[in-house]
Amino acid sequence: MGYPFKRIEAKWQKRWEETKLYKTDFSHHRNKCYTLVMFSYPSSDKLHLGHWFNYGPTDTWARFRRLRGYNVFEPMGFDSFGLPAENYAIKTRGHPRDITEENIRYIRRQLKQIGAMYDWDHEVITSRPEYYKWTQWIFLQLYKAGLAYRANAPVNWCPSCNTVLANEQVVGDGRCERCDTPVTKRNLTQWFFKITAYAERLLQNLDKLDWPEKTKTMQRHWIGRSEGAEIDFRLADDSQRIIKVFTTRPDTLFGVTYMVLAPEHPLVEDITTPTQKEEVQQYVEATLRESEIERLFTEKDKTGVFTGAFAVNPVNGEKVPIWIADYVLMTYGTGAVMAVPGHDERDFEFAATFELPIRKVILEPGTREDAPLTAAYTGEGVMIQSGPFTGVPSQEGREKIIQWLEEKGIGRRKINYRMRDWLVSRQRYWGAPIPIVYCDHCGEVPVPEDQLPVELPYEVDFRPTGESPLQTHEGFKNTQCPQCRGPATREVDTMDTFVDSSWYYLRYFTPHLENAPFDREIVNQWCPVDKYVGGAEHATMHLLYARFVNMVLYDLGYIQFEEPFTSLRHQGVIMGPDGQKMSKSLGNVVNPDDYLEKYGSDVFRCYLMFGFDYAMGGPWDDSGIASMDRYLNRVWRLFQNCRWVFREGNAYRRKGPEEEKLIKTLHRSIKGATIDIERFHFNTAISRLMELTNELYRYTGNRPREEQNAGLLKEILEKFNIMLSVFAPHLGEELWERTGHDYSIFHQRWPEYDPKLLEEDTVEYAIQINGKVREKVRVPREASREAIIQAALQTGRIPKLLDGKQIVKTIVVPNKLINIVIR
RNA sequence: GCCGGAGUGGCGGAACUGGCAGACGCGCCGGACUCAAAAUCCGGUCGGGGUGACACCCGGUGUGGGUUCGAGUCCCACCUCCGGCACCA
Numbered sequence: 043m044g045y046p047f048k049r050i051e052a053k054w055q056k057r058w059e060e061t062k063l064y065k066t067d068f069s070h071h072r073n074k075c076y077t078l079v080m081f082s083y084p085s086s087d088k089l090h091l092g093h094w095f096n097y098g099p100t101d102t103w104a105r106f107r108r109l110r111g112y113n114v115f116e117p118m119g120f121d122s123f124g125l126p127a128e129n130y131a132i133k134t135r136g137h138p139r140d141i142t143e144e145n146i147r148y149i150r151r152q153l154k155q156i157g158a159m160y161d162w163d164h165e166v167i168t169s170r171p172e173y174y175k176w177t178q179w180i181f182l183q184l185y186k187a188g189l190a191y192r193a194n195a196p197v198n199w200c201p202s203c204n205t206v207l208a209n210e211q212v213v214g215d216g217r218c219e220r221c222d223t224p225v226t227k228r229n230l231t232q233w234f235f236k237i238t239a240y241a242e243r244l245l246q247n248l249d250k251l252d253w254p255e256k257t258k259t260m261q262r263h264w265i266g267r268s269e270g271a272e273i274d275f276r277l278a279d280d281s282q283r284i285i286k287v288f289t290t291r292p293d294t295l296f297g298v299t300y301m302v303l304a305p306e307h308p309l310v311e312d313i314t315t316p317t318q319k320e321e322v323q324q325y326v327e328a329t330l331r332e333s334e335i336e337r338l339f340t341e342k343d344k345t346g347v348f349t350g351a352f353a354v355n356p357v358n359g360e361k362v363p364i365w366i367a368d369y370v371l372m373t374y375g376t377g378a379v380m381a382v383p384g385h386d387e388r389d390f391e392f393a394a395t396f397e398l399p400i401r402k403v404i405l406e407p408g409t410r411e412d413a414p415l416t417a418a419y420t421g422e423g424v425m426i427q428s429g430p431f432t433g434v435p436s437q438e439g440r441e442k443i444i445q446w447l448e449e450k451g452i453g454r455r456k457i458n459y460r461m462r463d464w465l466v467s468r469q470r471y472w473g474a475p476i477p478i479v480y481c482d483h484c485g486e487v488p489v490p491e492d493q494l495p496v497e498l499p500y501e502v503d504f505r506p507t508g509e510s511p512l513q514t515h516e517g518f519k520n521t522q523c524p525q526c527r528g529p530a531t532r533e534v535d536t537m538d539t540f541v542d543s544s545w546y547y548l549r550y551f552t553p554h555l556e557n558a559p560f561d562r563e564i565v566n567q568w569c570p571v572d573k574y575v576g577g578a579e580h581a582t583m584h585l586l587y588a589r590f591v592n593m594v595l596y597d598l599g600y601i602q603f604e605e606p607f608t609s610l611r612h613q614g615v616i617m618g619p620d621g622q623k624m625s626k627s628l629g630n631v632v633n634p635d636d637y638l639e640k641y642g643s644d645v646f647r648c649y650l651m652f653g654f655d656y657a658m659g660g661p662w663d664d665s666g667i668a669s670m671d672r673y674l675n676r677v678w679r680l681f682q683n684c685r686w687v688f689r690e691g692n693a694y695r696r697k698g699p700e701e702e703k704l705i706k707t708l709h710r711s712i713k714g715a716t717i718d719i720e721r722f723h724f725n726t727a728i729s730r731l732m733e734l735t736n737e738l739y740r741y742t743g744n745r746p747r748e749e750q751n752a753g754l755l756k757e758i759l760e761k762f763n764i765m766l767s768v769f770a771p772h773l774g775e776e777l778w779e780r781t782g783h784d785y786s787i788f789h790q791r792w793p794e795y796d797p798k799l800l801e802e803d804t805v806e807y808a809i810q811i812n813g814k815v816r817e818k819v820r821v822p823r824e825a826s827r828e829a830i831i832q833a834a835l836q837t838g839r840i841p842k843l844l845d846g847k848q849i850v851k852t853i854v855v856p857n858k859l860i861n862i863v864i865r
Numbered sequence: 866g867c868c869g870g871a872g873u874g875g876c877g878g879a880a881c882u883g884g885c886a887g888a889c890g891c892g893c894c895g896g897a898c899u900c901a902a903a904a905u906c907c908g909g910u911c912g913g914g915g916u917g918a919c920a921c922c923c924g925g926u927g928u929g930g931g932u933u934c935g936a937g938u939c940c941c942a943c944c945u946c947c948g949g950c951a952c953c954a
Contacts, residue, residue, distance in 0.1 A: 268954090270954085289954060338952080370952085371954090375953070375954060381954090388952055579948095615947095652890075653891095654878080660877070663877065669890060670890090676905090726878090729889035732889055812935090814935095851934060853935080855935095859884055859935095862934090
């Protein structure tokens, strides 16, 4: 029963490896095609369906490109540092390094089953010193460029992972990206990368990338550029102290009736008057006690407290009260806002709650100036009650006010970004140590490059205490200052694993290179990545960080391309059979290994390609995979039935209508598959192959061998075989061998289609009357418009249907249809 | 709340820039092969009406409007699902 997939798959995997079939020759790069999938993460989990869905179809694309004459490089590696391995080690009382190395061995074996073109001589493993040595080198380059700094700041803290998180790593309503625990805040001195310095370029370059719009939109939103002004409000006392605010609506400056500071704002303690002290203190404490989740809850009522202090509106000298409220965030803008309740919804709500004055300074078109405001008007209009600016349209007014502020030196044009710097310190063990030493004499000293790597010691108690585990390792911690040779201590935090994965695509060419992170010449010839494929969940983390690091390396002159990934695709998510996201807790996880055992790798990867829209994914379906098993067996039988064609052949050379039809189907099939694979529409590409298979069955099943054109069949089967091989590489290679061809099918060329063969001499037109199809007619391809209409008017029932009616208009769509409009 | 994406037969999913909706597959129905079944091969399969059987007619792409000779595709409003962001000043 069934074709012997087990034997076949094992045989070819071995043969491919032995003959180094997938060794990329880097010496010529004219047709280079760097195909990259997001590398795998060997924690406690083995390869799951998501990996297969990512890797299998992408390999099909890469094989397709190879057969089309591209010099393809498709590497694989392991993103092997990180918390899951560490947490798993704690649970099982093992060691992260042992567990990781063991998992890599296991997953590597699983990956080989996919039958992908990975060149294992180029494997990259981020937790190996030969790799993280260069991750540390990257850190040092950023440090030297002034892009790595230490700051004491409130940071996101995950109490379950016992470590800090970057902003991007807090997901949903304030939960940890890894473990879903609600995130809290802590004040800590941590290392940051100054990604905000690149905000504008990261934003601008998006336009040049062939990425899903969705992903670009997410990055744009994440960067969050907004234009406006920074305005200085002097305090009403004589202290000369200033509160800076950022606003996108300087045109509403005359409408300011109060100010609000974030409760954490450093000035709060300073300016609060004695009578308000207690109330303010209580409010500040209450805010700090609030969880991130509570604070982010939009629907709650506005709260706040008056500080007792006043500021002066620079535009009209008015004294306005200064409040504090938790709706103002310390982390956005300056942590202070000028409140314009007339034209900002939040300010309006707040003013209504605390009975603060509301002033209308922008007139909504079509309304009267003396009509009272019942809600904030946030649109454009003419400025009113705005001193010298009264009567100016608001958009123009923004510019004028900024000019006025700049002339007076009390404000300036400002572009603000939502994005914050990238927090890279982690208080955990299983990561690359940050290559910095602290010396009483010299202060913060970077480890000299020739002393890298700063090796991660093995014997460490890494149970999470909230302190960095390396803290307890005296041998690691205590060291010598590289500058003065005096006693010093090492930085004990390790790096966020997103640093590891932000440059791995540069290392693949030369994974064992000892004196540099990458071979500049090869990298400049072979990068950027031509096609990058991976999950959409990395849209604002990995994909932003990698772009940033790449851009820094570009600025520092190490590489000659600014963007790492020219073209990006995301695979969709395969859900459980119940239509829900697969998860252990729901018990709907589908294990690929069971299906590999039952159907084999080719069937499995083909089903993944055929059963889903690649970009969308969908629920897993058992009957679907059975149908793919049936199809590949059908192909197998077809080749068995046709063995004689390759062995004996015959003299039958006729090309009658049956043969013509077969040829036409072949070319249609080639065309469809060619276009669809290129654009990642694997499901329709496979359906084109099925059509060809069906046609071949019809042809060979209906007549004796003597009346089958063996020469033609041979040619078509060979072309079909080549196309099949990119989807089912093992089966493809086996059939190629069995039909007497030389190893390997992957040295062949993808078949070309002849567009002329797809053009028929006559074209069928649908004849519509008032948009409804009534008849069909065949006319010569080159027929004139008039000839087509004439033919249509005489076809079948058309004359009768037109009888007694008046033709108003006739539309002819070339090669498609003609529509006769009658009354 | 805002920003994206999607909603098409019993099911997975096709349909390039507006042009014959439902490719391909699953399921189901029928036929061939078989003593029989499975497997396989061949054919049918959107719904309703109509016919002895055809022909043919009508309706149909989440809902309601609109633009157009013509709308799954474009526009407006709404509903549902998924993803992102969430008091962003």
